Amino acid sequence: MTPVRRMWQEFSAVKLQLWVSTFLSAAATVSSIALLGSSGWLIARASQMPPILDLSVAIVAVRTFALTRSVARYSERLVSHDATFKTLTTIRITAYAALERLAPSGLAVFRRGDLMSRLVADVDDMQDLSLRVYLPIASSVVAATLTIVGATAIYPASGVALGLCLLVSATVVPWLALRITSASESAVAEIRGNFTEDLVDFFEGQADLVMLDANHQAIAHLYATDQRFASTAMNFARSSATVNAMNALLQGVAVVSSTWLATTAVRTQGLNPVLVIVIGLLPLAAFEAVASLPLSAMTLSRVRGSAKRICDILDAEAVLMHDPTGIAPTGRDISLNDIGARWPRNDHVAIENITLNLAAGSSVGLVGESGSGKSTIASVLVKFLVPETGTYGLGEANTADISGEQIRSIVGMSAQESHIFATSVRENLMLACPNNRQPEISDETLISALEQAQLGDWFSQLPQGLETVLGERGVDISAGQRQRILIARMFIAHPDIWILDEPTEHLNSSLADKVMAIVRSATRESSLIVASHRFLDTSDFASVIVLSGGHLELQAPPNQLEQDYEPYRVQLMHERQASAKLEPL
Template sequence: MYALRRLVAAGALGAGALGCAVALLATSGWLISRASQQPPVLELAVAVTAVRAFGLGRGVLRYAERLVGHDATFRVLASLRSRVYARLERLGPAGLPAFRRGDLLARFVSDVDQIQDRYLRVRLPIAVAVVVGGLSVLGAGLLLPAAGAALAVALLVAGVVVPWLTVRTAARAERETVTDRAAMTAGVVELLQGAPELIAHGSAHGRLVALDALDRRLARAAARSAVAAGVGAGLTALATGGAVLAALAAGATAVDAGRLDPVLLAVVVLLPLAAFEAVTGLPAAAQSLVRVRESTARLNEVFAAEPPVAAGTGTPGSPFPLVLSGVSARWPGASRPALSDVDLRVEPGRRIAVVGASGAGKSTLAAVLVRFLDPSAGSFTLAGLPVDKLDPDAVRRLIGWCAQDAHLFDTSIRDNLRVARPAADEPELWAALAAARIDGWVRSLPDGLDTPVGERGAQVSGGQRQRLALARVVLAGFPVVVLDEPTANLDPVTADALARDLLAATEGRATVLITHRLAGCEQADEVVVLDAGRVVQRGTHEALLAVDGPYRNWWDRERRTDAWLSATGAPERVGD
């Protein structure tokens, strides 16, 4: 409501500024014509003062209109950007793969920025044109009806017909500009993110050629749009000239017939020149409207996307017992479930290891536990409350997640840890690092906690990144911790050591360890074996080794592989 009031005020100020411009030119014409008759100076005093007032008023009101209009628009954009971010948060991460990362960036930045044109370059100019154009026609009509009629026709041509023709000419180019710029952003982001692989495989040139072709297409669309804008400007100039000539002809005839004071002829002729300032920007406004509509449609696609989790309002006091009963789950757009008929019960301090090959459904189970994905069948409850009735953020304050590709921000170790708890003091940070068995390495660094880790943790190894992520989870103090493939992409020795350290760091908390290696499973209270999304075995480590089945076969195969690596002298701590 506040922004709406400011926009209305901006429209009034803009109309006032343009009205001053029209009044300035009309008064100046009258003043010059009357002064040529050499009347007493006092007869011109009011007109002289009015010229000064209109000249100052035009500048002051224009400045105020820009100030108020941009303030209101930026407030609208800030609110819209917050809404878009909140929607992306609701969609992520399960619902985001429907959009390319670069395309999401374009929607979040460029498309939201484009919405400002709806107010600054479309609605405000149209409102000002209607008000000032109408008053100008009324003023001209009072002086000379024929001139008023000619001005009305010319303004309608310049303010309605010309913008319509401009849009008809440039609509396709404007739409292509919006979509192609988004495609360009997406392509550049993918090129930069995949640059090492593209260069290593000699594929970078092909991507650059594709981006160059897209850039040329953008240039052609911009050229077509510029041609349309030029044609619109030319037609507006013709309409202005036509209105002036018509006013001149009508005024001269009226003066000859004695129906118009000769002094007012200059006012009748100059009035159209000032009035047309109100419609000069309307062809550009029409083009902006096409881009605004295209950007609005792209943003509406984000708002219309179905969130992968239901947004309840309840807040659980405790996550225990955490119970999955007959849970099945599928990812958005998937034709078959990634998880089928899974049962799980987590109690305080209980440790559960979930193992299985790639594609077995382990990460899907993790996504369900931290409410990135809702079950498509079965029930999931916390303390007896169905999770779809609970606020997803409230659930995530109780269930922490340490991902296999844990993200580190391009800042210091200190700031990365404080993502979990911004108010944490230094002793608490060191305690979390010690629990993750990485405090010694951090102390050895020249800058200690203030050491930058680089973009996505590029300046630390894989093992160090995982330990920092674990320290972050420890610092947050979640009652339940889900460790999702924390040892992925590490060598066996490093992976096994990290797995045991992870379980040691989460001692006393309910922990779900999801892993493709079996090291550390002997410390779990229960081991759940997944295959093709289904539970095929469950029990303690010792019980599963005592029977013939997938778990024992996997354990024996892993031990033979580790023995072979040790015998062949394979590197033992790559990435730690």
């Protein structure tokens, strides 16, 4: 099924409203045509100065058609837009539901600005499917057919001439418009998405662009993308002008041919001269009904591109193909058995044959170079990523039978790239309230968490305390402060099983030692898993796993690794020396 058909199916819930709006739109168009025809007849007949009673029906008809046109058009706008906005809401909710299945690991396949364009601009384009494609076509067919029938009833030859011109205008001209604009209009949505993403990158990367004197290159790239967008708009404008000219030409041919045939019939067949006026005016109003069809065809090209981009979200492979709502975990022991996993749309295996056993209340460190698989294991443990091979057990249960939400109610993680929201310190910390269900948490608790994360001095200098607003993505704070705010969230959430991914990144050795000492103290009755490139962070843990290239290289207590594994011993010695140099005199 094509993307456009899939999007059209979303309108099935408002099918009755679409039928009503089609009837109202056709009624408004037919009333407009009838108004012009009856007005022409009234003026022509009045010029013959007949008794006033001969004109009374025409006078009433003109008033009726004028009122019907206005009421029907206004009613059609109300009904059609109400149906369309309801459907847009449904499509947007469906898209968000698809994103929920992808989040967080599966979202990496979409660029942020482009994803925003898909959710906003592309979804908004779906309103054109009903308002600028379906309704104009449906109402035009009804109105044009009735007009041809009316013209044929007055004089058959003129009706045939008008019918042929309308047929060409309603079929050949839209087909040409579709052929001319198909490629460029289908690409509009993608170009718009690329421009949005490039613009987001441009503003977020201003510091680096200015520092590297690369602003002019970024602006040139934005300008090139904007020119592509402008080129498609210009192509659309040229195409619109071309098809409008063709319609105007066909309209003129219809008026001249119909009038000439009717005038000839006046001389040869005794046709009432008053009807010549009506026959001459009918094509002017009738072409108003089909004039929007080429635009509908061009709009369909653009809608097709937007629909495909929405379907890309709906069809994206979910990281969790099936997230059960079955049993709840009863134990806190963790067991990974021969786990293998890869990230979405990535052929490279991130981790393979990983085995880990962690008893409740124990601790394990994951160490290794960047890219060795530490963060991947952490994502598997909170079910952000489902393993391709092996089993992940939590207590006596297999996590394949446990929902991600249930797992994350007891397994909490502070990820390396956790988000700082552009809101107050309070609201950034309140995210960590247990299951986000605690309505209130005291200021003392929030401040205590900041102090535990060694942010007491920083907090005391904030102008508005907990109400101080942090910048977009934490731009107003240092990388180290950002990292400690994330750890403060963990102090507030205090899950049964802690997972910290690079908790001491951007911290000097002395501060890192203090933070880890507090973390160890806070997790005496909890399980603790720390992924870190800094070996000192896990030097007092029950066990340490050394990872390399996504494989488990060694697993042993830290003191045994220090004795038997030279790379670990050397790295640990260097870190201790660096930490000792920073000790206050």
